Amino acid sequence: MILTVTLNPALDVTYWVDRLALRSATKVRRVRARAGGKGVNVARVAAAVHGPGTVCVTGLAGGSRGEAIREAIAALGVREEFEVIAGESRQTIAIVEENPQPTELREPGPTVTPREWDGFTRRFRVLAKEASVVVLSGSLPPGTPPDAYATLVRAAHEVRSSVIVDTSGPALWDACTAAPDIVKPNEAELPGVDTVVMSSQESVLAAARLLRDHGAGAVIASLGRAGSVAVTADGALRVSHPRVDGNPVGAGDALVAGLALALASGQPLGPAALARASGLAMASVAGSGEVDPAEAERLADMVRTRWIGDGQ
Amino acid sequence: MILTVTLNPALDVTYWVDRLALRSATKVRRVRARAGGKGVNVARVAAAVHGPGTVCVTGLAGGSRGEAIREAIAALGVREEFEVIAGESRQTIAIVEENPQPTELREPGPTVTPREWDGFTRRFRVLAKEASVVVLSGSLPPGTPPDAYATLVRAAHEVRSSVIVDTSGPALWDACTAAPDIVKPNEAELPGVDTVVMSSQESVLAAARLLRDHGAGAVIASLGRAGSVAVTADGALRVSHPRVDGNPVGAGDALVAGLALALASGQPLGPAALARASGLAMASVAGSGEVDPAEAERLADMVRTRWIGDGQ
Numbered sequence: 001m002i003l004t005v006t007l008n009p010a011l012d013v014t015y016w017v018d019r020l021a022l023r024s025a026t027k028v029r030r031v032r033a034r035a036g037g038k039g040v041n042v043a044r045v046a047a048a049v050h051g052p053g054t055v056c057v058t059g060l061a062g063g064s065r066g067e068a069i070r071e072a073i074a075a076l077g078v079r080e081e082f083e084v085i086a087g088e089s090r091q092t093i094a095i096v097e098e099n100p101q102p103t104e105l106r107e108p109g110p111t112v113t114p115r116e117w118d119g120f121t122r123r124f125r126v127l128a129k130e131a132s133v134v135v136l137s138g139s140l141p142p143g144t145p146p147d148a149y150a151t152l153v154r155a156a157h158e159v160r161s162s163v164i165v166d167t168s169g170p171a172l173w174d175a176c177t178a179a180p181d182i183v184k185p186n187e188a189e190l191p192g193v194d195t196v197v198m199s200s201q202e203s204v205l206a207a208a209r210l211l212r213d214h215g216a217g218a219v220i221a222s223l224g225r226a227g228s229v230a231v232t233a234d235g236a237l238r239v240s241h242p243r244v245d246g247n248p249v250g251a252g253d254a255l256v257a258g259l260a261l262a263l264a265s266g267q268p269l270g271p272a273a274l275a276r277a278s279g280l281a282m283a284s285v286a287g288s289g290e291v292d293p294a295e296a297e298r299l300a301d302m303v304r305t306r307w308i309g310d311g312q
Numbered sequence: 313m314i315l316t317v318t319l320n321p322a323l324d325v326t327y328w329v330d331r332l333a334l335r336s337a338t339k340v341r342r343v344r345a346r347a348g349g350k351g352v353n354v355a356r357v358a359a360a361v362h363g364p365g366t367v368c369v370t371g372l373a374g375g376s377r378g379e380a381i382r383e384a385i386a387a388l389g390v391r392e393e394f395e396v397i398a399g400e401s402r403q404t405i406a407i408v409e410e411n412p413q414p415t416e417l418r419e420p421g422p423t424v425t426p427r428e429w430d431g432f433t434r435r436f437r438v439l440a441k442e443a444s445v446v447v448l449s450g451s452l453p454p455g456t457p458p459d460a461y462a463t464l465v466r467a468a469h470e471v472r473s474s475v476i477v478d479t480s481g482p483a484l485w486d487a488c489t490a491a492p493d494i495v496k497p498n499e500a501e502l503p504g505v506d507t508v509v510m511s512s513q514e515s516v517l518a519a520a521r522l523l524r525d526h527g528a529g530a531v532i533a534s535l536g537r538a539g540s541v542a543v544t545a546d547g548a549l550r551v552s553h554p555r556v557d558g559n560p561v562g563a564g565d566a567l568v569a570g571l572a573l574a575l576a577s578g579q580p581l582g583p584a585a586l587a588r589a590s591g592l593a594m595a596s597v598a599g600s601g602e603v604d605p606a607e608a609e610r611l612a613d614m615v616r617t618r619w620i621g622d623g624q
Contacts, residue, residue: 085428
């Protein structure tokens, strides 16, 4: 007989989560509780090799967790001879992240001089004339004027280009005053939505309508796995799709690319265009930022859309 | 043409690591640098769908990173029209953990009364008589005497059982004074090895010899992916094996199970026994803590051992 001694056994509880959100709520996808402690693990392996009845576990176990530990060991076909004590045995909590977001470090960017900004806006006016669709994306580097995006939206409209704005915070709010054709905030970028609690469809709709009231022609709020909500002059659409495994970084940009392609081809922002754009976002997740157009078309077929209200 | 504007583009650098070690050194397995920023991402996807030459990227880019960003965009078949500025464009660093260790929360365990400890040691003496091998594993719960393991080692030897001790810190050091047959520290548990820097084979050997000098019959120092170093009366053996993907939690316990099975069958702690024990540890990694004995035998054939010195 092999006797293993575990003086401080544990009920080992494992939680599988998608990603551990620090200082926020995390949904647990799967739970496992099993008897643990090094000697218990040794016994489990020795019994797997040597067969049941050849290994005995002893040590100190107490309370309801001690009870659970002893039952779990007996169920392994391992003899259990714990000394029962008054104290409650410990548990360990292991949190396994199945789909961890990368840890990112972001610099603010270079400081732009007024002269450089002027040079850029001149260049922009020339380029926008050639463009059917202009996409303004991302944060403003230090030194650019706070109304940078509103200026560019107006300049693009003057030369009859459509404009999509994908930014956040004051830059998004300011851009709306120049009436861009589409803005695409994500959940965290919507004004007034508290992302610590799960935001309801109602609060997303309310925030999207707020951006339209402020001047945006259409608002496509991307909600990650939950799809998106689109509010246009024609009404509000809920866009949902099956779960795709992969890396979600860049999926929002792929969605914007799909919206730009729809505007470039004169397609209205209805169910078909939104499904196609969502297919690109899903393909970006599946390809970790690299989009396979054929895969995107296949995925677009799995997107579901339904009208959930009007545009106001 | 679709024109995307990225005022604050970035050189997106991604590091793939096994696991990010906070306040310690981490080895980077793979590096990728590519042009980033939301508008650049939009252009990449739009160009993948629409074809080269249909998408143009503008914005502000400067310095050597700006240069790298512009070159990378041109290489995508996307027209690049950045306004060059004096400041240095930013980079983002994304750290992707390929094999994240679970986040664990461990309780200290229940407090044990002297009476409970006496009850246990009586039970232990009875059980040890039946055992050919006793394995003492893990931490001591609060309330147990500091020489708990030394006491149990002596009690087991009195009834002619072999003893393996797998613990750390003062409990390991104290257990050695009672001359256990085997101790199995891991790298972090070896006395005097600084784990912030990669410990050399020499420092592992020196620490293992220190534990033998202190009374341990044999020392098997497990080094995770790097295999193990065994120091016995017959000499010092380096045990190495190919990389196995999976969950390393419990692999050390599987190694101990293999050592116990070797002692139980009277096998000497030479290359064959160590290869078999390592095969169990590798199978535990592959099975995320569950060992398939047939798989363990297959993996044991891939273990290499070589003598690297004597036992002193």
